[in-house]
Amino acid sequence: MKHRTGNLFVISGPSGAGKTALCQRLLEVIHGLKFSVSYTTRQPRQGEINDIHYTFVDETKFRAMISDGEFVEWAMVHGSLYGTSKRRIESMINACLDVMLDIDAQGAKQIKEAFPDSMLIFILPPSMDTLKERLVGRRSNNRESIEERTNKAIDEIRRYKSYDYVIINDAFDDALKRLSAIIIAERAKISRIDQDWIKDNF
Numbered sequence: 001m002k003h004r005t006g007n008l009f010v011i012s013g014p015s016g017a018g019k020t021a022l023c024q025r026l027l028e029v030i031h032g033l034k035f036s037v038s039y040t041t042r043q044p045r046q047g048e049i050n051d052i053h054y055t056f057v058d059e060t061k062f063r064a065m066i067s068d069g070e071f072v073e074w075a076m077v078h079g080s081l082y083g084t085s086k087r088r089i090e091s092m093i094n095a096c097l098d099v100m101l102d103i104d105a106q107g108a109k110q111i112k113e114a115f116p117d118s119m120l121i122f123i124l125p126p127s128m129d130t131l132k133e134r135l136v137g138r139r140s141n142n143r144e145s146i147e148e149r150t151n152k153a154i155d156e157i158r159r160y161k162s163y164d165y166v167i168i169n170d171a172f173d174d175a176l177k178r179l180s181a182i183i184i185a186e187r188a189k190i191s192r193i194d195q196d197w198i199k200d201n202f
Contacts, residue, residue, distance in 0.1 A: 004192040006093035008115050009033075009183065010101045010108045013123030014153030016134040018169040022123060023102050025176055030183055033098045036088050039065065042080035073103070073110035078148065084111065098183065105159040112162075119186055121179065122163040126170040128153075 013019040027035055040054045041062050050056050057065075062081050066074060074083030084101060092099045101111065108120050125131040131153055135146045160166055165182055169175040186192070 004096065004187065004194055006096050007098045007183075007186050007192065008089060008093060008101070008111070008118035009098065009186075010103060010111050010118055010120045011123065012103060012105050012108045012120065012156070012163070013169075014125070014131060014156045015149045016131045016153065017123045017125045018134075018172065018175070019102060019123040021172070022169065022176055022179055023100060025172075026100070026179055026183070029176070030098075030180060033100055033183065034092050036084065036092065036099050036101050038101070038103065039071075039074075039083045039085065040080055042078075042082075072114045073107040075104065075106050077104060078145075078152075082107070086114065089115070098187070105156045105162075109162065117191075119165070119182070120163040121165045121167065121182060122160045123175070124157065124160070124166060124168045126168060 011019050011023055023035065027033055037051060037053070037055055039057055039062060041057060041059045042054075044050065044054070044056055048054065059081065062074075062083065065071060065083065070085060070087065071083035072086035072089065074081060076082075082103070084103060084107065089099055089101075101107075103111070105122075111118055112120060125134070128150075132146070132150060135149055167175050167178050167182075
């Protein structure tokens with residue numbers, strides 16, 4: 001018997017902040033936490049698997065899904081379309097699973113509007129210099145891409161006040177502990193407890 005309802009956690013942060021690595025590790029250490037796979041029109045990167053990292057579709061299919069109202073949020077990011085399926089989120093929450101999304105600040109705002117109880121968590125790098133170093137270290141980023149991502153990062157960081165939590169990813173293990181603590185604490189909130197279960201058992 002389930003004793004609580006599912007939570008929705010939205011993780012955001014600029015490219016190079018380390019949010020993707022944190023999310024991947026979090027899924028390994030937190031039982032009952034599931035990743036909501038987003039749709040995208042971009043090409044898979046090396047090692048990415050369809051329906052695990054993203055659901056890869058062409059633009060025609062993506063536009064049709066927009067017309068059908070299948071996305072709770074969608075956006076153009078670095079020249080590619082990304083969207084979050086409302087049906088996927090609702091299905092997991094209704095199954096009493098905690099759901100995690102890795103999306104940008106624009107998408108996070110739309111998620112909060114559609115799911116007011118969702119928790120928004122922003123991942124910050126230690127500094128802009130560190131962020132630039134991480135972007136340069138990615139061989140897939142050329143000079144133009146690095147400049148574009150740096151400018152977008154500045155815009156995203158300015159929105160941190162609209163989030164419920166902020167984590168500075170200065171040391172990966174410490175950031176992971178703080179992120180895990182948020183998930184665990186949110187699970188214990190009185191608003192998440194199945195009060196009918198308490199009534200029947202106590």
